[in-house]
Amino acid sequence: MKQSKWNDLGVTTSLLGFGCMRFPKTSEGKIDEEQSAAMLQAARDAGVNYFDTAWFYHDGESENFLGRFLQRWPRDSYYLTTKMPCLENMTLERAKEVFETQCSKLQTDHFDFYMLHAMSGSRYQLFKDLGIVDYCQQLKEQGRIKYLGFSFHDDYNAFETILKDRDWDFCQIQYNYMDTDVQAGDRGYELCVQKNVPVIVMEPVKGGTHAILPDEAAAPLKALRPDDSMARWALRWVGSHPNVKMILSGMSSMAQVQDNLATFAEFEPLTEAETAALQQAKAILLSRVRNGCTGCRYCMPCPAGVDIPGTFSVWNNYGMYQNPEDARRRWNWLDKEEQPINCVQCGKCEGVCPQQLPIRAQLAQAQVELSAL
Secondary structure, three states: OEEOHHHHHOOOOEEEEEOOOOEEEEEOEOOOOOHHHHHHHHHHHOOOEEEEEOOOOOHHHHHHHHHHHHOOOOOHOEEEEEOOOOOOOHHHHHHHHHHHHHHHOOOOOOEEEEEEEEEEEEHHHHHHHHHHHHHHHHHHHHHOOOEEEEEOOHHHHHHHHHHHHHOOEEEEEOOOOOOOOOOOOHHHHHHHHHHHHEEEEOOOOOOOHOOOHHHHHHHHHHHOOOOOOHHHHHHHHHHHOEEEEEEEEOOHHHHHHHHHHHHHHOOOOOOHHHHHHHHHHHHHHHOOOOOOOOOOOOOOOOOOOHHHHHHHHHHHHHHHHHHHHHHHHHHHEEEEEEEHHOOOOHHHHHHOOOOOOHHHHHHHHHHHHHHOO
């Protein structure tokens, strides 16, 4: 198993981390504990020693299950991570209750890595104003948190503000070969290099999207390595960045576990030719985008309640990957009231769109195509 040395922290982990948010489920929608335990054990036997969970995963049951499972191993033989959630009506007292509850659920007196979960610019400011950031720092000084960081979902400017606000032990960002200009992106990664802040990567396979590519996009990759999975290409791209110290994979089947373990058993950074092939695949995917919506949201709010950028995100994603199951899932995330069928053709959106898109006509196209999935 490929190992990773964490800059000045004096820590060595497996480069692959087990994300505990997509365990297989029973027919009742609960965690299939037998299958999940077998997957965790297989990962552990192959050298994975980093396990990541959170308050919200599996409707709050991930921490409970993982806490029970981990009792079979010595506590100093693995690294355990969870996160401080931002709950409705969050307060400092609530944050203290959450931390103690997490210790109880995970049956531990400390966390090796602990994060402020899903930070945006406004959410981080709230955590500061409430004293939650300082509280977590106090927990670190007490030894109940060994390394303190944050996970992130916002734009680059917010990321820069948070990263520069204090001396973080690490941060966690969404990063993959398609999302280099999304959220923290390449600029955020480079800022971490400059600040000597180790990076954990989530969504390296973009929620599984990059595990199945259209034949046209997969062709340049298959030409070089015909036996490699598309997921392996995505993981190798992320792991080719030296300051990425941990790559999380939310594995949901034993087949995914085995494929990932094979990737990291003898990890190979991308060669120059492989990087070029992946860029070619990316260009092919981008050429299949339905329209040029950048998600700037100048068109919002829509007077009729339509989620215009949300609709176009689903539509463009489907155009790129041609994955009906994934597109159907994303489409169903939108409330019926937010779908284009509710458009009243007022044209307000088109008057403010920087890309000058024919939004009304394209919303109608998206409605027809996505509703047919």
